[in-house]
Amino acid sequence: MxxxxxxxxxxxxxxxxxxxxxxxxxxxxxxxxxxxxxxxxxxxxxxxxxxxxxxxxxxxxxxxxxxxxxxxxxxxxxxxxxxxxxxxxxxxxxxxxxxxxxxxxxxxxxxxxxxxxxxxxxxxxxxxxxxxxxxxxxxxxxxxxxxxxxTSGESLHKRGHKPAVGKAPMRETLAALFLRQCGYDGSQAVVDPMCGSGTFVLEAAEMAAGLMPGRSRRFAFEDLASFNADRWADMKAACPAPRSDLPQFQGSDRDPGAIRMSRGNAEAAGLGAAIDFQNVSVADLTPPEGAEPGIVMVNPPYGERIGNRKLLFSVHATLGTVLKTRFSGWRVGIVTSDPQLAQATGLSFLAPGAPVAHGGLRVKLYQTAALR
Missing domain, CATH: 3.30.2130.30 (VC0802-like)
Structure with a gap:
């Protein structure tokens, strides 16, 4: 061919x-x-x-x-x-x-x-x-x-350098596209207040560092007649060196197990020093010290992860209050299948994105302009 x-x-x-x-x-x-x-x-x-x-x-x-x-x-x-x-x-x-x-x-x-x-x-x-x-x-x-x-084999969301996965995780491929949909270009600080296994901040940090998502894994095309191992090695070797002058990345979660997973995943990706993970609740969330306003990305509980829905209205309301009072100038992206929970934050959203299949549900990205 x-x-x-x-x-x-x-x-x-x-x-x-x-x-x-x-x-x-x-x-x-x-x-x-x-x-x-x-x-x-x-x-x-x-x-x-x-x-x-x-x-x-x-x-x-x-x-x-x-x-x-x-x-x-x-x-x-x-x-x-x-x-x-x-x-x-x-x-x-x-x-x-x-x-x-x-x-x-x-x-x-x-x-x-x-x-x-x-x-x-x-x-x-x-x-x-x-x-x-x-x-x-x-x-x-x-x-x-x-x-x-x-030619991929396993789905490309399996990057090959993420040893731990949380409950009902956001796929890395979806996280990357939602970040891009929010205007993320690798230059902004990113905060995830319900980070789980760290997918959003890990993807953002990799994008900022210029790390190739497929750098750690094997692909099905390596078993085809058209494959040339030397040319493939040359292609990977020609990738630019990772950048070190990165913006600030912060992931937090009230679950200490999630924070342990996130830190392990960051280390495996070579980004252990680039992301600050904190075991704190949403009520105690603060922006990274000295960071210019960036993007808050969050994939809060919904669907099978929802638990007591009435309690989640309170959690979302707290999240909205914290963001409005402490994150002036930041933009927010919330991925959820439940528009009522999104509205419970009290944030003013732009028109939501198209519905996207995720985990057997249809989720949407709700974005804000810069908070005032």
């Missing part, structure tokens, strides 16, 4: 425009918004770099080819003739996932999957394993069969 091919970055629906902004900022200038993510053209080195640098993408898929097929026999014939060796290695197990639209003459996904797997085994010598990390995705839409490789 020497010609450019389509690359798809997935995101939570509702955040595609924000993901496109990040893609353009990372040099993928021709990124176009599509449902569920963004697309652009590139080569295999583009795929590697997208996995390495993109914070908001959930996965990176490479579209490796397509053809029309109007019945299963035609699918079988064309799948057998497909140049699998340009992308896949016969010694690496893979699994096949098929989605088929009722608008296609081939609409039975299970039958299509069986034909594709048989073609891979008999013509290419592939090993099919339903538990394999490497995934070949086939989409059948309007009688066009499109093959894509999931």
């Amino acid at each position: 020497t010609a450019p091919f389509e690359i798809f970055l997935s995101s939570a629906p509702g955040l595609e425009d924000v993901l496109r902004e990040e893609a353009v900022a990372n040099g993928f200038a021709h990124a176009v918004v599509v449902p569920g993510g963004v697309t652009f053209k590139g080569h295999w080195t583009t795929v590697w770099r997208a996995n390495l640098v993109m914070r908001g993408a959930g996965r990176v898929l490479a579209r490796i080819g397509s053809f029309p097929a109007y019945h299963l026999a035609e699918l079988d014939k064309k799948a057998r003739a497909f140049p699998w060796g340009e992308t896949l290695r016969a010694d690496v197990p893979l699994r096949v996932e098929v989605t088929a639209s009722q608008r296609s003459k081939i609409y039975h996904a299970g039958a299509a999957q069986q034909r594709i797997e048989t073609a891979l085994v008999e013509e290419f010598g592939a090993v099919i394993d339903k538990t394999a990390d490497l995934v070949l995705r086939a989409r059948i839409e309007k009688d066009i069969v499109t093959f894509s490789i999931d």
Whole structure:
């Protein structure tokens, strides 16, 4: 595959425009918004770099080819003739996932999957394993069969350097996009008064330091025929050195266990000295000493985390009072599925963002202008 091919970055629906902004900022200038993510053209080195640098993408898929097929026999014939060796290695197990639209003459996904797997085994010598990390995705839409490789493997929110995860955590990919949606560019101080395992402040500090989100993990593309270990090593080595002149970052939580988790995660990410974690309640929250007004990002309890909802109204009211009295000039971003709890803060919000799927719920980002 020497010609450019389509690359798809997935995101939570509702955040595609924000993901496109990040893609353009990372040099993928021709990124176009599509449902569920963004697309652009590139080569295999583009795929590697997208996995390495993109914070908001959930996965990176490479579209490796397509053809029309109007019945299963035609699918079988064309799948057998497909140049699998340009992308896949016969010694690496893979699994096949098929989605088929009722608008296609081939609409039975299970039958299509069986034909594709048989073609891979008999013509290419592939090993099919339903538990394999490497995934070949086939989409059948309007009688066009499109093959894509999931080049990420595990979801990209798994950065590879976060040993501890709290209850009902905010995914790192979502946190990065919500920060960007709040206008965070790496130059502002960030405070999270209910930090849990530290996701918001860790993502903010990594962005400010210029650390690549994929620097610590392995990717599925390393098992493809197109992979070149030396070029990949060179790409990672060419990443700029982390910046040390960082703004201030502060995470706090009333749960001492959460603070221990956050500190351990910060150490694992190489940011132990960059973030101040404090075991304090919302009522005792104060801005970092000497910090210029920045952004307060918070993912308070809601949904299954909600506990006694009546008590949470009091907690949110306290949060709002503290922010209004002690955080003049700061902007606030609150992610919640419960608009009544957001309003309980007494803060004046701008129009909320689009609803975003998170943990089986639909959450929104509620933002303020600079507090006065």
